[in-house]
Amino acid sequence: MIQFKTVNDLNVICTWEYESAEKLKDIWLSEDIDMNVPANDAEIFSVVIDGKEMSFPEEGFWFEDLLTYLGIEIWG
Numbered sequence: 741m742i743q744f745k746t747v748n749d750l751n752v753i754c755t756w757e758y759e760s761a762e763k764l765k766d767i768w769l770s771e772d773i774d775m776n777v778p779a780n781d782a783e784i785f786s787v788v789i790d791g792k793e794m795s796f797p798e799e800g801f802w803f804e805d806l807l808t809y810l811g812i813e814i815w816g
Contacts, residue, residue, distance in 0.1 A: 742789050744806065746782040754778065761810040768812055780804040780814070 742758045756778060758764040767776045778784070782803045787794040796805075807814050 744787040
């Protein structure tokens, strides 16, 4: 399970949850991703992967960084 939070343009905290990196990859590669993932440059925080809170930089860790961390090709 992959869980994290972002803050949207209206300063509302959004919680994102995906069953696995593979499921997130499937969504990422699908043609209908707009409502199913945050923007590439969305800053993320409170990242939990498989029940373990991950330690990433306090600021400047973006959704595309998480994809790369999970081994998901972002420009493919």
